[in-house]
Amino acid sequence: MGVSLKAIAARAGVSLATVSNVINGYRPVGEATRVRVQQAIDELGYTPNLSARHLRRGRTGIIALAIPELNNPYFAELAGAAIREAARHGYTLLLDYTDGDREKELLVSDGFREQIIDGLILSPVQLDRAAVLARTSSTPLVLVGESVYDVPYDHIAIDNVAASSAAMQHLIGLGRRRIAFVGAHADARRQPAHLRLRGYEDALAAAGLRFDAALVATTPTFGRGDGAAAVHRLLDSGQEPDAVFAYNDLVAIGAMRALHERGLRVPEDVAVIGFDDIEEGRFSSPTLTTISPDKESIGRLAVAALVARVEQRAEAEPCEVQPTWELMPRESTLGTAARG
CATH class of the missing domain: 3.40.50.2300 (Response regulator)
Structure with a gap:
């Protein structure tokens, strides 16, 4: 049997509403009360039922990342960062593969899996601005990758x-x-x-x-x-x-x-x-x-932007975010001096 919110409230000596506010972060709760509730959660071993929570809000709790390549380590590292960030927000990340094919990119962009996902992060290769603007799906979308689109969707890309x-x-x-x-x-x-x-x-x-x-x-x-x-x-x-x-x-x-x-x-x-x-x-x-490129930041920012859109916490205007990058000098240009 799972631990109930009622049991947590009784252990902490607070109301059910207070426990819910602490768990979901809905309203500010005094620090002493929050600590008491968190202690009760830890002592009783409570774990939230994320599936039930998403269903109550009319969502599946699944977001997707569509990438053009599986054999490129860059995308593997990016996907890893996105998976970690999705879990931190209580979402499962579904990985989709387009092979950089225009028809597949159109398919996922236009809501091919919209019945099972709450939102999509897409790294397009073949889609141009007109194709993105012609998108008919209402599923929240965040774009990653260096193509410049000037479209009404959040876009995460380095300069x-x-x-x-x-x-x-x-x-x-x-x-x-x-x-x-x-x-x-x-x-x-x-x-x-x-x-x-x-x-x-x-x-x-x-x-x-x-x-x-x-x-x-x-x-x-x-x-x-x-x-x-x-x-x-x-x-x-x-x-x-x-x-x-x-x-x-x-x-x-x-x-x-x-x-x-x-x-x-x-x-x-x-x-x-x-x-x-x-x-x-x-x-x-x-x-x-x-x-x-800061791949960890790219994955984190893309997921955070998408979750904000899914949960309707984002501002109306889409944002263009440029994560940081760094030159990493090594032996292929510096020779043995790079080891010093």
């Missing part, structure tokens, strides 16, 4: 242009001048790739360096194999970069493998920097210099 410029400034500050960008994409809907390329170009211009289109390598996707193949193509075409700025860490790790296969040393011959700060880069050889 890709500023972060990419910082990555380039790091390389330029080390004396690198022929810097390749690996991970450009022709599809205009792949906005993060375009934003990171813009940061690359801005930093070159600020340093008085000429933009050379021959040093920009496109990739069909953003995995290790894509990075390796792109670097092989660059070298086969006669280009001799002294640094590589990769779209993400997976592309960077593939690039380092290709450089090794061609007899080039990292960072002595070619410095390499990535983006995302996945765990693999901290254990690669050499360790990978990267831009580190």
